Amino acid sequence: MSKYDNPTFSIKLLHPAYWGVWFGFGLLAFIVNILPLALLLPLGRSLGQMAMPFAKSRVKVAKRNLELAFPDMPQHEIERIVLENFKNTGFALFETGITWFWPTWRLKRHIKVHNAEPIIECAKQKKGVLVCHPHALNLEVSARAFAILGYPGHGVYRPHSNPAYNLIQYWGRTHNGNKVIDRKNLKEMIRTLKTGERLFYLGDHDYGRKKAVFVPFFAVKEACTVTGANILARATDCAIIPMTGYRDSDRKWELYFDDPIHENFPKDDVEAGATYMNKAIEKAILRKLEQWMWLHKRFKTPKDENQAKGLLYK
Structure with a gap:
């Protein structure tokens, strides 16, 4: 048995210790399937706004991220974006339920796609x-939505410590042909790309110093940035296509594919590669600034190893 085996159902998961997880996800599935999207959206956004007084530390993080990324942005605009970001975070709970528990036909009605030709050609x-x-x-x-188009991919994920949660998470993320890979299983990521499949890559968070460099990200000149794209590109000679997914004003989820960037990607220079990737990510984030995860401490790791983590958030 491999340490990377996918989770499977066991009678042990019916133990009372896991009843709360089963009930919580059962309730979420019921809510997203019984209520129309026109009601789920304002309900979720209201929940996000109501959570702000109870998540003051995250409000502070979101504001600080925006101040660091956009030093010339007026304070009133920062306040507006933070409020919208929390509202969207509240709805993200229902979006998870929608993804995991909606039938394909229902979700497909709410998807719009732009510039999918590069993905189709690579396939x-x-x-x-x-x-x-x-x-x-x-x-x-x-x-x-990407899988519903007929081009399922492999997502990199961190297994949850709660086995019931982990099983539901795995089941929810593997609809329509999608698969998941443990974030530590680099060998499987390389195999996926070498066999002509698609691998989702999220290189926009601060994951610490390991396999990272310090390059510009928005206005922050030395942002800790992972070098996974260089590692994978060198090992597989894969195509690299930036993609943005966001919700528009018509309650549709739009997938916007940018043109491929692998031909000009400096895969043999990790700093240049991370800088190049950050530029592509910035473009994607700016399409819907309020829908990115500003609550995460994006700039927590300082370049100077003698400095404490999170110093910019003090």
């Missing part, structure tokens, strides 16, 4: 694609 050529997507709050929807 015809059986060329692996590193699909670069930012940590948008509706990421779960984007991943399944």
Whole structure:
């Protein structure tokens, strides 16, 4: 048995210790299937706004991220974006439920696609694609929508410590042909790309110093940035296609594919590669600034190892 085996159902998961997880996801499935999207959206956004007084530390993080990324942005605009970001975070709970529990026909009605030709051409050529997507709050929807188009991919994930939660998470993320890969299983990521499949790559968070460099990200000149794209591109000679998934004003989820960037990607220079990737990610985030995960401490790791983590958030 491999340490990377996918989770399977066991009678042990019916133990009372897991009843709360089963009930919580059962309730979420019921709510998203019984209520129309026109009601789910304002309900979720209201929940996000109501959570702000109880999540003051995250409000502070979101504001600080925006101040660092956009130093010339007026304070009133920062306040507006933070409020919208929390509202969208509240709805993201329902978006997860929608992704995991909606039937395909229902979700398909709410998807719009732009510039999918590069993905289609790579599929015809059986060329692996590193699909670069930012940590948008509706990421779960984007991943399944991508599969509904007929081009399922492999998502990199961290297994949950609660086995019942982990099983539900695995089941929810593997609809329509999508698969998941443990984030530590680099060998499987390389195999996926070499065999002409698609791998979702989220390189826009601060994951610490390991396999990272310090390059510009928005206005921050030395942002800790992972070098996974270089590692995978060198090992597989895959295509690299940035993708943005966001929700528009018509309650549709839009998938927007940028043109491939692998021909000019400096895969043999990790700093240049990370800088190049950050530029592509910035473009994707700016399409819907309020729908990116600003609540994450994007700039927590300082370049100077003698400095404490999170110093910019003090």
